[in-house]
Amino acid sequence: MSLRPILETRRAQPTMEGAGVHLHRAFGFQDPSELDPFLLFDDFRNDDPAFYQAGFPWHPHRGIETITYVLSGTVDHSDSLGNSGSLGAGDVQWMTAGSGILHQEMPHGNAAGQMHGFQLWGNLPGSQKMTAPRYQDVEAKEIPEVIDDDGTRVRVIVGSFWGKTGPVDGIAADPQYLDVSVPAGVTKTFRIDTYRRAFAYVFEGAGAFVDAATPQGVLLEKEVAGQELNIRDMSGDRTLVRFGTGDEVTVQAGPEGVRFLLISGAPIEEPVAWHGPIVMNTKAELNKAFAELRNGTFIKPSH
Template sequence: MRVIQRFSALAAMDGDGVNISRVSDFEQLRFDPFLMIDEIKSNDEQDFIGGFPPHPHRGVETFTYIRKGGFEHRDQMGNVKPIRAGDVQWMSTGRGVVHSEMPLADANDGLHGFQIWLNMPAKDKMRPPIYQDSTQCIKPQQSNEHGATLTALAGHWGFNHSLEFIDGPIQGLAGEGAIAELTLNEHGYGTLNLERYHTAFVYIYQGEIHYVDEQGLRETSGEGQLLLLDAVELCHFQAEACGAGLLIFAGNPINELIVQMGPFVMNTQAEIDQAVRDYQQGLFGQIE
């Protein structure tokens, strides 16, 4: 596989003092339609106990995947859901959502999860919000004989030249976005064909993978690194001795300039200013 660029997650803090690792690009939009990947990974509840009290969003889609522990989600649409290990959740916030995400009281073994942001096309930014989750779904998987297992989280996926495709429990992400998890055992490997997409990248949350760069040199990347890929090239993922866990992202660029301020992602500064006024005037609603 051809790696175009490599990024490293940076330590950040959000919500009520939640420690996260973040890769984002709101300016050059190199991950378009994706904007940001936040990872929470800690066995110390002090890193996440404050959670994310009520806050707004407009013009952005949020996709949450929990691997360990969980959050309780509440929003002004009346959704109250525990999102636990193995669950995914998607909000296409459109003209406005107010929600909170607070650690579950019975999730006392630490927390490991991700929140991914996607841009929305300008034509959809003021539509009514949409909420979906996978709490009642079984996420489809495909495994091969080489120690690799692909779990579809969103979108449409094929694995290892299989003629059978699997669909994630969430469909309809902006930019035809698709998200999957790939786990590799010791020296495991698997192959994905992503040529139908213009954007493809992988985020490594565990272990290491190796690949050959454009100069023919062998490179290794590990936890907290994001590899932007050439989607035209066949993507071959090979783990080292410690195995690996990856999130794989694919989609098609929206190709629109954006303006971002905190939880709002719009196309002009005037639209950002309007979002702030609307929220301050209570037009987003409130959590009951």
């Protein structure tokens, strides 16, 4: 087994999207090869409806898949194909935009006004960019959760892990998408197939991810005075951890535990032509998509 090195850690940056939704972006609109097959990751979280209720009105997508995971509140969605529904706490929607779709996503807070969710964009290979759009809506109760003897809990959203397989399937990137909670002070190792690109996104508590380059220098230490935990090199709330090649990731949870998404996928390794919500392989394909948006031929007949 080989521990993955940490290529970088960085904080998600505040930005605005849609009609004025305040969110934090961990990556996106930079080097698309960095986390290929993933293009963008947003953390939309707020306690004030004024910062999210305008939502994401009608907009197009082509050539990608969007993965929405809701933790608090709800997201109502509808599209140009006549689909509509609502995602609640713990629910997941995996939308394959394929040849093109127009949709809207409107967030609503829970009883306390809180809204929290994530959206990940996955690229599609050129051979699948013009496939028919489809949705996979998964309710929280359908997502398996495994609990280890040390209290570590993992929700398996996509892929297989610890003998459980997530309900979302047929995804081009062959991803693994896990929601991981590790109790305070516990050190835990997770297997990831070597050929996948991988990242972690911390959104509760803090944890020290062990770097293959300096494994002895990143774990927790106890101070002599007062036996308080002295935390060094910890990744806290809204931190992205990008890993290099290997087949294991190890984390030691801080004094409040740590919760993070652990996401990996098979790189597509194709050229990327990207503007806004449309991702193709060439500039000519991108220009054609926007021309079709203007002339009303963007949405293709269903097969």
